[in-house]
Amino acid sequence: MVRILRMCALACGVALACAGSAGAQFVPSEQSLSGVYPGKAYSPYAQRGFPSQLLWGDTHLHTGLSMDAGLFGARLGLDDAYRFARGEEVIASSGQPAKLGRPLDWLVITDHSDGMGFFTDLAQGKPSILKFDQGRRWYEGLQAGGQASVDAALDLIGTFSQGEMNPDMIAEYSPGGKTYKTIWDRVVDAAERYNEPGHFTALIGFEWTSLDKGNNLHRNVIFRDGAAKAGQVVPYTTQAPVGSTDPLDLYAWLENYEQKTGGAALALAHNGNLSNGVMFPVDSQFTGRPLDAAYVEQRAKWEPLYEATQIKGDGEAHPLLSPDDAFAEYETWDIGNLDLSAAKTPQMLQYEYARAALKNGLVLEQRLGTNPYKFGMVGSTDSHTALATAEEDNFFGKATNAEPKPERMQHPFATSEFGAIEGYQLVSSGYAAVWAQENTRASIWDAMARKEVYATTGPRIMVRFFGGWAYTDADLNSRQPAFRGYEKGVPMGGDLPARHDDAAPTFMVYALRDAIGANLDRIQIVKGWLSDDGETHERVYDVAWSDARTPDRDGVLPPVGNTVDIANATWTNTIGASELATVWTDPDFDPAQPAFYYARVLEIPTPRWVVYDAFRFGVDIPEASETVGQERAYTSPIWYSPE
Amino acid sequence: MQFLVVGGALFAAWALFGPAADTPGDLPLAAAPGEVIVIDAAVIASLEEGYAAVWRRPPTPAERQGLIDEHLAQEVLYREAQKLGLDRDDVVIRRRLQQKMEFLLQDSLSLAPPTQQELQAFFDANQARYRAADRISFQQIYLGDTQRPADTPRWQALAARLNEADPPDPQTLGQGSLLPPAMRLATPAEIARSFGNGFAEQLIEAPSGRWWGPVQSGFGWHLVRVDRLQRPADPEFAAVRGAVERDYAYQREGEAASALIARLKAQYQIVIDGADATDATGDADGAPP
Numbered sequence: 001m002v003r004i005l006r007m008c009a010l011a012c013g014v015a016l017a018c019a020g021s022a023g024a025q026f027v028p029s030e031q032s033l034s035g036v037y038p039g040k041a042y043s044p045y046a047q048r049g050f051p052s053q054l055l056w057g058d059t060h061l062h063t064g065l066s067m068d069a070g071l072f073g074a075r076l077g078l079d080d081a082y083r084f085a086r087g088e089e090v091i092a093s094s095g096q097p098a099k100l101g102r103p104l105d106w107l108v109i110t111d112h113s114d115g116m117g118f119f120t121d122l123a124q125g126k127p128s129i130l131k132f133d134q135g136r137r138w139y140e141g142l143q144a145g146g147q148a149s150v151d152a153a154l155d156l157i158g159t160f161s162q163g164e165m166n167p168d169m170i171a172e173y174s175p176g177g178k179t180y181k182t183i184w185d186r187v188v189d190a191a192e193r194y195n196e197p198g199h200f201t202a203l204i205g206f207e208w209t210s211l212d213k214g215n216n217l218h219r220n221v222i223f224r225d226g227a228a229k230a231g232q233v234v235p236y237t238t239q240a241p242v243g244s245t246d247p248l249d250l251y252a253w254l255e256n257y258e259q260k261t262g263g264a265a266l267a268l269a270h271n272g273n274l275s276n277g278v279m280f281p282v283d284s285q286f287t288g289r290p291l292d293a294a295y296v297e298q299r300a301k302w303e304p305l306y307e308a309t310q311i312k313g314d315g316e317a318h319p320l321l322s323p324d325d326a327f328a329e330y331e332t333w334d335i336g337n338l339d340l341s342a343a344k345t346p347q348m349l350q351y352e353y354a355r356a357a358l359k360n361g362l363v364l365e366q367r368l369g370t371n372p373y374k375f376g377m378v379g380s381t382d383s384h385t386a387l388a389t390a391e392e393d394n395f396f397g398k399a400t401n402a403e404p405k406p407e408r409m410q411h412p413f414a415t416s417e418f419g420a421i422e423g424y425q426l427v428s429s430g431y432a433a434v435w436a437q438e439n440t441r442a443s444i445w446d447a448m449a450r451k452e453v454y455a456t457t458g459p460r461i462m463v464r465f466f467g468g469w470a471y472t473d474a475d476l477n478s479r480q481p482a483f484r485g486y487e488k489g490v491p492m493g494g495d496l497p498a499r500h501d502d503a504a505p506t507f508m509v510y511a512l513r514d515a516i517g518a519n520l521d522r523i524q525i526v527k528g529w530l531s532d533d534g535e536t537h538e539r540v541y542d543v544a545w546s547d548a549r550t551p552d553r554d555g556v557l558p559p560v561g562n563t564v565d566i567a568n569a570t571w572t573n574t575i576g577a578s579e580l581a582t583v584w585t586d587p588d589f590d591p592a593q594p595a596f597y598y599a600r601v602l603e604i605p606t607p608r609w610v611v612y613d614a615f616r617f618g619v620d621i622p623e624a625s626e627t628v629g630q631e632r633a634y635t636s637p638i639w640y641s642p643e
Numbered sequence: 644m645q646f647l648v649v650g651g652a653l654f655a656a657w658a659l660f661g662p663a664a665d666t667p668g669d670l671p672l673a674a675a676p677g678e679v680i681v682i683d684a685a686v687i688a689s690l691e692e693g694y695a696a697v698w699r700r701p702p703t704p705a706e707r708q709g710l711i712d713e714h715l716a717q718e719v720l721y722r723e724a725q726k727l728g729l730d731r732d733d734v735v736i737r738r739r740l741q742q743k744m745e746f747l748l749q750d751s752l753s754l755a756p757p758t759q760q761e762l763q764a765f766f767d768a769n770q771a772r773y774r775a776a777d778r779i780s781f782q783q784i785y786l787g788d789t790q791r792p793a794d795t796p797r798w799q800a801l802a803a804r805l806n807e808a809d810p811p812d813p814q815t816l817g818q819g820s821l822l823p824p825a826m827r828l829a830t831p832a833e834i835a836r837s838f839g840n841g842f843a844e845q846l847i848e849a850p851s852g853r854w855w856g857p858v859q860s861g862f863g864w865h866l867v868r869v870d871r872l873q874r875p876a877d878p879e880f881a882a883v884r885g886a887v888e889r890d891y892a893y894q895r896e897g898e899a900a901s902a903l904i905a906r907l908k909a910q911y912q913i914v915i916d917g918a919d920a921t922d923a924t925g926d927a928d929g930a931p932p
Contacts, residue, residue: 054836079893102835127693193889199776460836462821479814479824512821515839515861578788578862579821 050486051435051452055444056460057106058085058388059268059432060207060220060307060380064093065111065183067160069384070119071142071153073400076386078190081109084387086200092387092396094403101391101516102460106201106434106444109187110220113206113235114160114243117183118173132169134159150401154414158339162214165239175234175242184234188227195226197440206235208267210245212286214341215278218270219250219303220380224445229263246287251298266449268305268378271315272357276337277348280357280373282364291372296364299372305448306375308354308455308634309430310382311398316455316600316634317355320346325540326556327524327602330629331427331457340416358637359528359536362594366530376451376493376636377598379430379458390458392631393569395428395609402426406617409610409625424625428609429457433633435491451493454635461520461631462512465492465599467638469499471506471583481510481581492598493636498643504589505640509543510581511601511633519576521546521560521602521630525584529595540600543584546577562605564628569607569615576604591642598637602630680718682711690714745900757891765891766880772890773883775875776830779846781867783824784817786856788863798857802866805854813854813868822862828873838862847872 063081064074075093076084084090087103122129122139129135141152159165172179188204195202203222210217223230236253237243244250247267254265272279278286285291308316313333322328336343350356354377361373381388384399395404402408402423413421435452436443447453454463464482468489475484485491485508496505513520522545528538542557551557561575586597605628614621621627690710694702702710724730730740766773786798805813814824823837831843839861849855849869856866880887912919 056836079889083893102840103832127696193885196886462837477819481821510821515835515837573788574790581821 049437050482051437051443051447051491052482053436053438054462055105055201055434055436055439056431057104057108057201057434057444058380058383058390059108059110059205059222059305059378060270060310060382061085061107061109061386061388062111062207062382062384063109063386064119065116065187066207066384067112067115067119067122068153068157069111069386069399070123071138071149071156072384073149074385075400078109078187079194081386081388082107082190082194082202086194090387092403093385093400094405096404098387098389098394098396100389101394103200104388104431105439106203107388108203108205108220108222109191110205110207110222111187112209114209114237114239115165115170115173116187116206116235117179118170121173121179128172129169132166134166135169153399154339158214158341160209160211162339162341163211163239163245167239170239174237174239181234185231188231192227195441198438201439201441201444203441203445204230207270208236208238208250210238210247210250211338212245212278214337214339215276215286216270216272216274216338217245217247217278217286219247219267220270220307221250221254221265221267222445222448223263223265224441224449225261225263225265226441229261232261233257246285248285248289248295248298251302254302264445264449266304266445267302268307269303269375270382271307271310271313272352272354273313273315273333274336274338275352276342276344277351280351280360282351282360291364291368293368293370296368296370296372300370300374303372304376304451305378305453306354306357306373307380307382308377309379309427309457311427311429312382313425313427314429314457315352315354316377318349318353321349321353321356322538322540325538327540327600327630327632330632331425331429331626333421333425335419335421336416340414340418340421343418354634355526355528355538358596358598359530359538362528362530362596363534363536365594366534371639374639376448376453377455377634378432378448378453379455379634380432381430390429390431392428392458392607392609393612395426395612398426404613404616406613406619409613409619409622422622422624424610424622426609427457431456431458431460433460433463451636452491454492454633456633457631459514459517459603459631459633461514461517461601461603461633463492463599463601463633463635464508464510465635465638466490466508467494467496467505467597467640468508469497469501469503469506471508473583476508476510476581476583481508484508490638492638494638496638496640499591504586505597506583506585507543507597507599507638508583509599509635510579511599512579513576513603518571518603518606518631519546519573519578520580521576521604522557523580523582524600524602525597526600527586527588527595527597529590529593531593539588541584544580544582546580547575560604562628564605564607564611566607566611566621566627567615569611571604571606573604594642595640596637597640599633599635601633603632605630678722680715680722682715682718686714687711757888757895762884762887762891763880765894766883766887769887769890770877773878773886775878776832777843777847777875778828778830778871778873779834779843779869780827780829780871781825781846781869782813783822783868784813784854784866785820785822785862786817786864786866789859790863793857793864795857798864798866802854802856805866805868817866820862822860828871 061081062069063077064070073093080090084100085104085107087100089097089099092098122135123142125139130139138152138156141148171177174180191202191204205220205222208219208221236250238245250267257265269279281291283291314331317325317328318332319329334344357373361371365371381390385396385403387396389396397403397408409424411423413423413426433454433456434444434447436447464485466485466489470488475481478484507525509523511520511523523543525541525543528536530536545557546560549558563575564571608627608629610621610625611627691701694710804810826834834843842860845858846867846869849867851869851872854866854868857864858867
């Protein structure tokens with residue numbers, strides 16, 4: 001594409017040069033020009049500018065520097081987190097050896113900016129912290145170990161969520177404090193030491209831990225830059241007066257960062273399922289400020305991605321919002337907010353889940369001119385153990401108190417008057433896949449910014465998703481379908497090219513199972529659209545599936561089956577397919593209706609982590625626990641706008 | 644102040660349930676005659692320093708007296724606690740002391756940066772770690788998954804045909820697949836990403852420049868042709884110095900912790916379960932603290 005543009009530019013240049021100076025310019029002969037513009041390269045591998053590397057990582061990991069992680073028992077730091085992600089064996093905080101099945105290609109360590117490093121000093125009993133009742137109480141809980149430490153951690157989280165941290169106590173661990181700068185320098189330095197272009201990328205980041213009365217509005221900030229630029233600032237916090245819980249203030253901080261340093265950064269919202277309805281506002285923010293053009297523009301600018309799945313539940317779809325989607329009920333957490341200080345009501349759901357937000361984004365685009373919820377999707381762990389585990393047979397839990405041990409399924413994760421989130425409900429999920437040109441900071445960050453990324457709940461399923469007006473089966477059967485994909489349309493995260501005729505959009509989608517994982521059940525395409533009456537709609541289409549099944553009279557595809565042997569914690573790939581591919585045309589396309597499309601790829605059923613625990617420890621799985629699930633991938637959407 | 648309350652409760656409990664005293668109200672534990680508690684100028688100075696660090700000013704005379712009183716109270720309770728053996732059996736105290744030692748150890752390690760000789764020695768001992776990855780260029784034909792039995796004679800015949808003059812186009816053979824038909828100068832890690840673990844190792848063993856197989860991947864059977872195998876040269880210290888420094892520091896921290904434990908253990912005769920387990924050489928044989 002670039003070549004063709006260059007050709008045109010040169011040709012125009014020559015023509016203009018000829019026209020401009022009234023005959024004084026010499027005109028090259030045709031023969032002399034032959035061979036100067038070789039056109040498209042013969043070799044398909046040369047001149048190839050599109051991303052061909054699939055790189056796996058985690059956008060959301062905590063070490064002992066995060067105050068809640070430390071209180072839950074995490075003793076591992078930045079070095080251990082990087083080493084583990086790169087495939088080395090480390091000793092987990094609970095004392096047992098841990099190692100990933102396969103290394104990750106990149107990692108973003110995102111410790112909480114509020115009170116970063118506070119925990120280490122709290123653990124050492126620094127007098128500047130102990131002189132406050134809060135500090136002393138937590139210190140003593142911490143020292144007691146075991147359940148008392150966990151209770152102290154929950155108390156600290158609750159205090160923080162409700163905005164009741166003593167400001168004088170954490171002044172040294174806030175922007176302006178010398179200790180704070182030192183800690184941030186350590187974070188940046190560790191990223192520099194473990195960043196090896198071409199081999200492993202360490203992106204610099206932090207978590208801006210916005211909470212409104214316990215409602216989770218966290219954002220992970222990811223820098224494109226290295227120490228030279230990221231080291232010029234300290235992370236933005238949420239405790240007033242220095243920080244703020246309002247995302248608009250975070251956007252202002254990001255703007256300032258880019259102007260001051262010439263660098264680039266983006267914000268990635270935490271799974272909204274614990275926000276109790278405030279993650280994706282439609283009328284006004286939780287601050288009371290009504291949505292306006294400024295808000296939607298800023299949000300669209302700074303938040304190109306969204307965390308659709310993680311340890312604390314899956315956030316793609318909810319069964320109440322999508323009653324016709326047989327697979328919407330999956331690792332759903334819908335009891336309340338982050339500290340369970342408030343129960344969840346059904347009205348909140350559409351402002352929390354990815355698919356609903358994508359739909360509401362179309363509404364806001366019509367109303368205010370910009371779609372604020374035009375995000376790509378990633379999965380991440382949000383692990384607080386410094387270990388980025390999302391493999392079912394290698395799950396080290398949300399925090400150190402849930403690292404492998406016989407009774408970890410029995411402890412509730414959180415309880416309050418509104419109910420409980422049980423230990424067995426923790427999800428061994430997820431990872432982010434990035435289509436990039438090379439394993440470097442710039443290449444990975446740029447892929448995130450253009451949304452050519454997708455989420456999985458842990459398995460490394462390869463997915464390609466392209467949208468255009470003229471894909472055919474011949475494209476799919478060509479030797480390198482991706483070439484055709486980029487030539488004739490856009491990849492995931494993009495906008496459909498302008499429509500020139502009466503065609504309906506075509507999508508080329510193909511998926512390859514995880515090389516050491518389970519077969520695939522089916523590929524679906526999820527469509528959401530806005531009709532003329534201002535209502536949003538959705539529909540899930542099965543577009544490719546295994547084992548030559550046929551949909552029944554109602555168009556429902558029979559389930560793929562289940563080979564899971566719970567007693568022995570295994571399954572077999574005797575059902576499903578190792579790869580699925582298709583070109584699909586939207587049969588219900590209406591050119592007047594804005595729409596988005598994304599692919600969801602489902603594996604055959606496999607055991608959840610509780611089954612491996614039961615097998616290895618010889619304990620029973622709690623009655624109420626799910627034991628089997630179909631892991632999945634969600635691609636970033638492709639959007640259609642009427643002219 | 645909490646110490647006083649706890650101490651009082653302990654004494655009360657001991658008085659009720661401890662061995663009978665000669666006279667009522669007589670505490671069975673009393674300071675041995677002549678046992679002295681000294682609070683000298685050095686101790687007072689450190690108390691004042693600690694106070695000033697928190698309050699940003701020296702204490703007033705009244706506050707100073709309060710500091711001394713509190714320190715005295717803590718000292719007597721501490722001594723009584725030691726006599727009662729509270730520090731030996733209390734898990735909380737044991738862990739608190741262990742943690743304090745660990746922090747002290749971390750502090751002392753950050754003082755001395757490594758010398759050039761130490762880094763060079765570490766590098767020499769761990770050269771394999773710093774060698775750049777192998778790079779392999781290869782083509783592959785996917786034959787089918789491992790659910791069906793291997794048809795080795797037929798596949799080997801296919802390979803032979805491909806190795807003759809005027810071979811058929813490899814991409815027209817085998818099963819269609821999304822797996823890449825070829826990779827150029829890929830590292831074993833990149834190959835494992837697509838084909839699963841173990842495939843790259845088989846490629847390294849395969850003969851070069853001709854079709855060969857069947858070879859097994861996470862997806863099933865393949866014929867492969869390795870066109871180029873690049874095994875990197877030994878690494879140069881200067882090129883990987885940053886990584887060496889980083890790894891050396893990480894290892895030294897772990898080693899220092901183990902060595903300290905070993906040195907401390909060597910001071911004792913250790914008896915486990917009735918058998919003498921004293922390690923005479925004092926080598927570190929336990930897990931990291």
